Amino acid sequence: MWLTHVVLCQGLDDGPDFLSEEDRGPRAVNVDLQTDATLQVDISDALSERDKVKFTVHTKSTLPNFKQNEFSVVRQHEEFIWLHDSFVENEEYAGYIIPPAPPRPDFDASREKLQKLGEGEGSMTKEEFTKMKQELEAEYLAIFKKTVAMHEVFLCRVAAHPVLRKDLNFHVFLEYNQDLSVRGKNKREKMEDFFKNVVKSADGVLVAGVKDVDDFFEHEKTFLLEYHNRVKDASAKSDRMIRSHKSAADDINRIASTLYTLGTQDSTDVCKFFLKVSELFEKTRKIEARVAADEDLKLADLLKYYLRESQAAKDLLYRRGRALVDYENANKALDRARAKNKDVLQAETSQQVCCQKFEKISESAKQELIDFKTRRVAAFRKNLVELAELELKHAKGNLQLLQSCLGVLKGDT
Amino acid sequence: MAAEMEPPPLGDAGQTDFREIEDGEGFFVSTVTTLESPEPSSPDPPSMPAEGISTNGPKQEDISLDDDPEDLFAEATEEVSLDSPEREPILSDGPSPAITPVTPTAMLTPRMGLGTAEMFERSLDEIEEDDSGDTFDMHIAVSDPEKVGTFNTVLMYSYIKTSMTIFSKNETTVRRRFSDFLGLHSKLASRYLHIGYIVPPAPEKSIVGMTKVKVGKEDLSSAEFVEKRRSALERYLMRTVKHPILLKDPDVMMFLESSELPRAVSTQALSGAGILRMVNKAADAVNKMTIKMNESDAWFEEKHQQFENLDLQLRKLHASVECLVCHRKELSVNTASFAKSAAMLGNSEDHTALSRALSQLAEVEEKIDQLHQDQAYADFYLFSELLGDYVRLITAVKGVFDHRMKTWSKWQDTQLLLQKKREAESKLQFANKPDKLQQAQDEIKELEGKVQQGEKDFELISKTIRKEVSRFEKERVKDFKVVIIKYLESLVQTQQQLIKYWEAFLPEAKAIA
Numbered sequence: 001m002w003l004t005h006v007v008l009c010q011g012l013d014d015g016p017d018f019l020s021e022e023d024r025g026p027r028a029v030n031v032d033l034q035t036d037a038t039l040q041v042d043i044s045d046a047l048s049e050r051d052k053v054k055f056t057v058h059t060k061s062t063l064p065n066f067k068q069n070e071f072s073v074v075r076q077h078e079e080f081i082w083l084h085d086s087f088v089e090n091e092e093y094a095g096y097i098i099p100p101a102p103p104r105p106d107f108d109a110s111r112e113k114l115q116k117l118g119e120g121e122g123s124m125t126k127e128e129f130t131k132m133k134q135e136l137e138a139e140y141l142a143i144f145k146k147t148v149a150m151h152e153v154f155l156c157r158v159a160a161h162p163v164l165r166k167d168l169n170f171h172v173f174l175e176y177n178q179d180l181s182v183r184g185k186n187k188r189e190k191m192e193d194f195f196k197n198v199v200k201s202a203d204g205v206l207v208a209g210v211k212d213v214d215d216f217f218e219h220e221k222t223f224l225l226e227y228h229n230r231v232k233d234a235s236a237k238s239d240r241m242i243r244s245h246k247s248a249a250d251d252i253n254r255i256a257s258t259l260y261t262l263g264t265q266d267s268t269d270v271c272k273f274f275l276k277v278s279e280l281f282e283k284t285r286k287i288e289a290r291v292a293a294d295e296d297l298k299l300a301d302l303l304k305y306y307l308r309e310s311q312a313a314k315d316l317l318y319r320r321g322r323a324l325v326d327y328e329n330a331n332k333a334l335d336r337a338r339a340k341n342k343d344v345l346q347a348e349t350s351q352q353v354c355c356q357k358f359e360k361i362s363e364s365a366k367q368e369l370i371d372f373k374t375r376r377v378a379a380f381r382k383n384l385v386e387l388a389e390l391e392l393k394h395a396k397g398n399l400q401l402l403q404s405c406l407g408v409l410k411g412d413t
Numbered sequence: 414m415a416a417e418m419e420p421p422p423l424g425d426a427g428q429t430d431f432r433e434i435e436d437g438e439g440f441f442v443s444t445v446t447t448l449e450s451p452e453p454s455s456p457d458p459p460s461m462p463a464e465g466i467s468t469n470g471p472k473q474e475d476i477s478l479d480d481d482p483e484d485l486f487a488e489a490t491e492e493v494s495l496d497s498p499e500r501e502p503i504l505s506d507g508p509s510p511a512i513t514p515v516t517p518t519a520m521l522t523p524r525m526g527l528g529t530a531e532m533f534e535r536s537l538d539e540i541e542e543d544d545s546g547d548t549f550d551m552h553i554a555v556s557d558p559e560k561v562g563t564f565n566t567v568l569m570y571s572y573i574k575t576s577m578t579i580f581s582k583n584e585t586t587v588r589r590r591f592s593d594f595l596g597l598h599s600k601l602a603s604r605y606l607h608i609g610y611i612v613p614p615a616p617e618k619s620i621v622g623m624t625k626v627k628v629g630k631e632d633l634s635s636a637e638f639v640e641k642r643r644s645a646l647e648r649y650l651m652r653t654v655k656h657p658i659l660l661k662d663p664d665v666m667m668f669l670e671s672s673e674l675p676r677a678v679s680t681q682a683l684s685g686a687g688i689l690r691m692v693n694k695a696a697d698a699v700n701k702m703t704i705k706m707n708e709s710d711a712w713f714e715e716k717h718q719q720f721e722n723l724d725l726q727l728r729k730l731h732a733s734v735e736c737l738v739c740h741r742k743e744l745s746v747n748t749a750s751f752a753k754s755a756a757m758l759g760n761s762e763d764h765t766a767l768s769r770a771l772s773q774l775a776e777v778e779e780k781i782d783q784l785h786q787d788q789a790y791a792d793f794y795l796f797s798e799l800l801g802d803y804v805r806l807i808t809a810v811k812g813v814f815d816h817r818m819k820t821w822s823k824w825q826d827t828q829l830l831l832q833k834k835r836e837a838e839s840k841l842q843f844a845n846k847p848d849k850l851q852q853a854q855d856e857i858k859e860l861e862g863k864v865q866q867g868e869k870d871f872e873l874i875s876k877t878i879r880k881e882v883s884r885f886e887k888e889r890v891k892d893f894k895v896v897i898i899k900y901l902e903s904l905v906q907t908q909q910q911l912i913k914y915w916e917a918f919l920p921e922a923k924a925i926a
Contacts, residue, residue, distance in 0.1 A: 219763075226761040234758045237751040244744035251737035258730040265722050270890045273897050280901075377764050377925060384770060384922040391915045399908040406901050409894075 038062050041159045041174065043152040044072065048144060052076055053105045055151055059174045065166075066175055073177045077104055080151055082180065083158075086169045094319045094357075095364035096164065097372055099157035100308030105147040110140045128257055135253070135289075142293060146301070153305070203322070212324070214362070220369050221317055228310040235303035242296050249288035256281035273409060280405040284398050291394045298387035306376060313372055320365050323358040330354040555647035587670065591618075594646055597668045601659060606809070607816045609877030611885055612659065613652035614805040616645035644794060648802060655888070706818050710875065716882060717814055724807045731800035738793045745785035752778035766925045773921040777914050784910050791903035799896045803889065810885065817874050824867030831860040 038061060045056035058072045084101035087093050114136050121129055158164045173180070212218040256278045263274030330351040337347035598615035605612050619638070654660050654669075708714045752775045759771030838853040 223761070223763050227758075230754070230758040230761050234751065234754040237747065237754040241744065241747040241751045244740055244747050247740040248737060248744055251733055251740055254733040255730060255737065258726055258733060262723075262726045262730065265719075265726065267719070268886055268890050270893045273894055277897055277901070284904075373764060377767050380767055380770070381922065381925040384774065384925070385919065388915050388919040388922050392912060392919065395908050395911040395915065399905060399912065402901055402905045402908060406898065406905065409898055409901070 039159045039165055041152075041155045043148055043155070046144070046148045048105075048107070053144075053147065055148065057155065057174060065171055071175060071177075073174065075173065075180075077102070077151070079173065079180050080154060083169055083173050084154070087158075087164065087167070088315075090167075093164065093167075094323070095316070095361035095368070096161070097309070097312045097316050097368045099154055099161070099164075100305075100312045102147070102150040102154045105144075107140065107143060110136065110143055114140070125257070125261075128254075131253065131257070135250075146297075150305075200318070203318075212321075216366060217317070217320070217362070220313075221321075224310060224314050224317060228307070228314055231303055231307045231310055235300065235307050238295070238300045238303055242292050242300055245292040245295065246289065249285050249292060252281050252285040252288060256285060276405055276409060280401055283401050287394050287398050287401075291391065294390040294394070295387065298383045298390065302379060302383045306379075309372065309376075313369060316365055316368060320358070320361045323354070323361050327351075327354040327358040555643055555650060589668070591642070591646070593668065594649065597653075597664060598649075600664045601653070601662065604662070605659065606812060607819075609813055609817065609874040609881060610656070610658060611806070611809050611813055611881045613649055613656070614809050615649055616642060641798075644798065645802075648798070652802075652806075652888075656884075706821055712879070713814070713817070713875070720807055720810055720814070724804065724811070727800055727804050727807065731797065731804055734792065734797045734800060738789050738797055741785055741789035741792060745782045745789060748778050748782035748785060752776070752782060764925075770921050770925050773918055777918045780914050781911065784907055784914075788903065788907045791900065795896055795900045795903065799892065803892075806885075810882070813878055813881065817871070817878055820867070820871050820874050824864065824871050827860060827863045827867045831857065831864050834860055 040060040042058050043055050044058040047054040047056075053076070055075050055077075056072050057075050058070075059066070060070045062069065081101055084098065087098045114133075117129070117132055117136060124132070158167075158170055164170065212221065259274045259278035259281065263271045263278055265271075266274060330347070330353075334344075334347040334351045337344045595615050595618070598612070601612045619642075653665065659665055755771055755778060756775035759768050759775060762768040762771055834853060834857050838850070838857055841850045841853050844850075
């Protein structure tokens with residue numbers, strides 16, 4: 001396939017301008033983060049090869065932990081996952097919402113379409129073929145940009161988190177300029193993961209059943225459960241809607257081509273009409289495609305991101321619930337030990353450990369959940385406002401094109 | 414009243430009874446009436462009310478002669494029986510002196526009063542003016558599909574037309590079923606196609622669609638099917654009557670006027686006639702391949718090629734537009750489902766302002782889904798159906814070209830035969846068989862006549878086709894121009910609505926604190 005070298009910090013050049021202007025830079029769209037001079041992370045470059053994408057992670061930091069103030073390393077998707085998993089497995093971080101891992105770069109659909117196009121080359125005119133190829137290239141590019149953005153958001157979230165940013169693995173990830181030798185999980189490990197998840201969800205059900213004394217957490221539990229499901233549904237439906245939109249834009253593309261042919265062939269008065277309308281549809285189709293792309297960015301991606309974040313928040317609640325259960329069990333064990341007057345000291349220490357763990361988690365969890373809400377509201381606001389503004393911009397653009405064409409055509413008759 | 418009336422020119426009985434549309438059976442009640450337009454040479458001031466307006470006195474209004482259906486639809490429908498006293502004043506008013514009495518067709522003549530049971534109120538004027546100065550002043554609206562009969566339910570379509578001098582009534586309502594339309598087309602085709610006239614093809618049969626309707630399934634798809642068919646029949650009739658030659662055909666006149674038509678049995682697909690048709694079609698196809706014509710006339714060569722190209726492109730375009738219709742319908746459905754989902758999300762969101770904004774988003778998307786649906790409707794009825802019609806029309810055009818080839822071929826064959834006979838005759842001259850000689854000479858005389866006739870036929874069909882093609886092209890240009898403009902206007906409307914909706918939403922989104 002192709003080698004696509006995308007230099008992000010210079011913004012994207014040429015081509016159909018797929019992402020809106022605001023997204024050209026490495027800003028994380030879905031998350032409202034403050035940029036902090038002490039540690040700034042971004043993905044300055046990315047290379048797409050055959051099966052993998054190589055991200056150039058660029059760090060600027062005034063922290064003493066690093067050898068230099070500015071440096072870059074090359075990382076692949078598996079290394080991001082390794083970093084994420086190391087957070088999840090770290091007991092110390094049980095009380096935090098772990099920033100969700102970026103999804104795997106998936107160019108399969110795009111690749112398939114390109115292949116189909118190549119096979120069908122004989123059945124269409126040269127212009128059509130070039131047009132479709134450009135379309136698909138633009139689509140590929142868009143997916144590419146998205147995956148880069150999502151990996152970057154993950155790193156930025158970590159860098160912005162007061163505790164996680166200090167994590168040693170994170171620093172290694174940022175600085176160590178050799179391959180981390182993080183192989184992807186083999187089959188056995190994947191099976192283990194699968195079972196762990198099964199156990200966890202079963203456990204989660206049990207834990208969720210325990211009514212919480214604390215109103216705040218009880219409310220959060222109910223809220224998050226419902227919210228997560230509804231975001232999932234909204235995300236799926238928005239994807240379908242946007243896909244239909246893209247299909248309709250593609251149809252208009254074909255219609256424009258055929259109208260053009262008709263216009264060039266026709267010897268009567270109406271050929272002017274055909275040509276003008278063909279020209280019009282070429283332009284409006286581009287706008288329609290942009291509408292779909294913007295909806296994708298501002299709506300679909302937003303929903304997808306909060307799907308993952310709400311899952312991470314749920315995981316936090318699960319961990320707290322688990323700690324609560326452990327705490328309560330430790331209490332019961334202590335009572336029993338006291339009653340029997342056997343191993344009391346052991347039971348006491350165990351109980352204290354559980355108590356501390358639970359309280360630590362509860363405290364940070366509360367703050368995390370409040371922050372989550374703030375971030376969520378801010379992100380939705382930003383994206384919904386931008387969505388509405390873009391929709392308006394495009395509709396007005398469309399309207400102007402249509403009206404000017406109508407004016408010309410009506411004047412002609 | 415009777416004294417003022419003149420007997421109708423046609424053989425229609427004085428008491429033509431038009432079938433009454435019983436309220437119990439009908440789906441819809443109202444129909445659209447159509448009007449005549451004055452001749453272009455008579456400039457009538459817009460305030461002329463009597464000009465081709467409905468017969469109901471109190472409802473008479475100044476109706477501008479421009480196309481303005483919206484206002485007129487606002488009038489209520491009223492059934493007026495012929496004998497109602499209200500009608501008389503209008504009838505006797507007749508043409509007011511201010512109306513230029515150029516054409517008698519423009520008047521509401523007293524001929525109205527013949528057994529018409531219902532006259533419908535609404536008036537729609539469509540002024541059809543031809544550049545060449547032909548006065549085409551008839552309009553047909555097919556409407557009111559109604560189920561009749563309990564068992565073998567059949568859909569009846571009524572339509573109303575205005576008439577010109579050759580018809581007896583100015584406004585008539587008749588009821589026809591689908592096979593009647595097919596029967597009409599079949600008669601016209603057999604009569605006119607082979608001499609070079611482009612006969613508009615009738616809408617196609619659809620067993621699936623009709624079965625659903627017959628079975629009584631009152632769902633969206635069967636309603637759509639009925640509407641699609643109604644619209645197609647209307648366009649078919651309009652095209653047929655616009656053709657000056659076809660309009661004068663007695664079958665057409667009978668179709669448009671008489672209350673009862675003999676059942677057109679031969680239109681059934683599996684009837685004997687149907688099978689014969691299929692066999693003939695196959696035979697034609699084979700013949701076409703074997704005829705190689707020496708085209709002496711470059712015009713025909715060129716036109717033939719043009720129509721081939723046009724056919725190809727129109728089919729392609731039609732397919733793309735059908736795709737678009739399909740995807741837009743899909744988009745509408747998906748938008749609606751997303752709207753519901755967003756509403757649910759808004760419900761579960763515990764931040765009040767965000768929750769409200771999400772609910773607003775859901776409302777916007779719901780309105781947008783309706784917008785997409787309407788646009789898909791326009792895509793279909795304006796754009797897609799026009800293309801479909803023209804694809805079928807071009808098939809008819811190609812058929813006419815083929816008939817010319819056949820005519821030529823027949824002529825050539827007759828010539829060849831004549832030559833052979835002449836050779837045989839000259840041989841017979843020396844064979845001393847006087848009877849056979851006489852016979853041969855007779856045959857030759859006959860054949861010479863036939864050859865002459867063949868040549869004349871060929872020249873006639875060529876001339877007819879030239880005229881027909883020129884008329885067809887004019888119509889085509891007009892049709893496409895009109896439809897394209899209407900379609901673009903529908904797109905403009907959609908965008909304007911979109912702007913309205915998003916502008917209403919933006920402050921809501923900004924209000925999230």
